[in-house]
Amino acid sequence: MATSFPVLGFDIGGTKIAVCLGTSEGKILASGRVDNKERHPDDVLPELVAMGKKLIAEAGLKNSDIVALGIGSPAPHDIPNGMITTPTNMKKWVNVPIRDYLKNAFGIEAYMENDANAGALAEWFFGAGKQCRNMLYLTMSTGIGGGIITNGHLVQGHNFLAGECGHFSIDLNGPMCNCGIRGCYEAYCGGRALAMRMQRELADKPDHPIVKYAKGNYDDIDLVCLEKAVRDGDDYACKLWDEMCLRNAQGIGSLINIFNPEMIVLGTLAWAAGDLFMEPMFKYLPQFCWDVQLKSCKVIPSVLKRHIGEYAGISVALNCLYEQGRFQPWQN
Ligand SMILES: [Zn+2]
Numbered sequence: 358m359a360t361s362f363p364v365l366g367f368d369i370g371g372t373k374i375a376v377c378l379g380t381s382e383g384k385i386l387a388s389g390r391v392d393n394k395e396r397h398p399d400d401v402l403p404e405l406v407a408m409g410k411k412l413i414a415e416a417g418l419k420n421s422d423i424v425a426l427g428i429g430s431p432a433p434h435d436i437p438n439g440m441i442t443t444p445t446n447m448k449k450w451v452n453v454p455i456r457d458y459l460k461n462a463f464g465i466e467a468y469m470e471n472d473a474n475a476g477a478l479a480e481w482f483f484g485a486g487k488q489c490r491n492m493l494y495l496t497m498s499t500g501i502g503g504g505i506i507t508n509g510h511l512v513q514g515h516n517f518l519a520g521e522c523g524h525f526s527i528d529l530n531g532p533m534c535n536c537g538i539r540g541c542y543e544a545y546c547g548g549r550a551l552a553m554r555m556q557r558e559l560a561d562k563p564d565h566p567i568v569k570y571a572k573g574n575y576d577d578i579d580l581v582c583l584e585k586a587v588r589d590g591d592d593y594a595c596k597l598w599d600e601m602c603l604r605n606a607q608g609i610g611s612l613i614n615i616f617n618p619e620m621i622v623l624g625t626l627a628w629a630a631g632d633l634f635m636e637p638m639f640k641y642l643p644q645f646c647w648d649v650q651l652k653s654c655k656v657i658p659s660v661l662k663r664h665i666g667e668y669a670g671i672s673v674a675l676n677c678l679y680e681q682g683r684f685q686p687w688q689n
Contacts, residue, residue, distance in 0.1 A: 366426065
């Protein structure tokens with residue numbers, strides 16, 4: 358196969374879907390977005406096809422020039438059958454055979470992978486993790502999603518459900534997680550869980566700086582409001598932030614001991630908050646993993662940052678070609 362060839366990617370999110378035409382070398386040829394907020398797949402799927410075809414035409418290409426397409430999909434899903442099943446943030450997408458729909462619409466081979474795994478592949482092929490053989494990626498956004506690369510391959514697991522790095526319990530008596538397990542890493546550090554905690558704990562404090570940063574609207578309280586209050590030096594915010602950094606160190610340190618990675622790439626929170634997050638997390642990290650593994654592991658924020666969705670879908674396609682021996686990353 359030629360060293361550079363085009364692939365098409367779809368990164369499915371609950372509010373928007375990123376569609377991207379890129380090359381196997383990571384050059385983005387054209388990209389667009391399709392609105393997916395509370396919409397039915399019968400309306401969204403034809404728009405995905407129209408957007409994909411528009412991007413292909415804009416690049417002066419034909420469908421038959423595209424070697425494969427890849428889809429990053431939110432869980433839960435049925436990866437072997439290419440179905441989105443019952444995602445919590447996309448209530449109208451029930452048992453949608455998206456992979457075969459897109460495969461038939463474009464007439465090219467199509468592959469699907471968990472969205473956090475797709476993010477891990479994106480950082481591995483085109484971001485911070487180039488050339489790594491052992492790396493982890495954590496999304497660190499509304500939830501703690503994860504993707505694991507071990508010995509130069511994405512770990513998919515028996516049911517293609519491996520890499521759920523946010524859902525192991527770190528405290529028997531901890532808060533109940535969205536997933537039904539008590540004390541998950543995500544229940545302490547996911548953006549959604551932290552927002553709900555702040556809404557609850559500040560319910561009778563409408564004058565609190567965090568509530569003010571949300572313009573008085575409790576539903577808009579999020580990690581950005583928390584970060585601003587921390588930078589102001591608010592006591593409650595600083596205490597909560599410190600606990601969140603400690604719990605992240607506990608989660609990340611455990612993963613370092615289990616996987617002995619050479620790199621852990623951290624998503625949204627790490628690149629958005631920077632040293633405000635990284636410094637206290639690094640301070641606590643030695644409590645939770647052995648020295649040898651820690652010293653040989655780089656823990657760094659995402660390089661692709663908010664553009665990761667553009668690379669995620671094409672990386673899913675490329676990983677399947679890589680596993681078939683049809684694509685070799687980092688040739689340049
Ligand atoms: Zn959980």
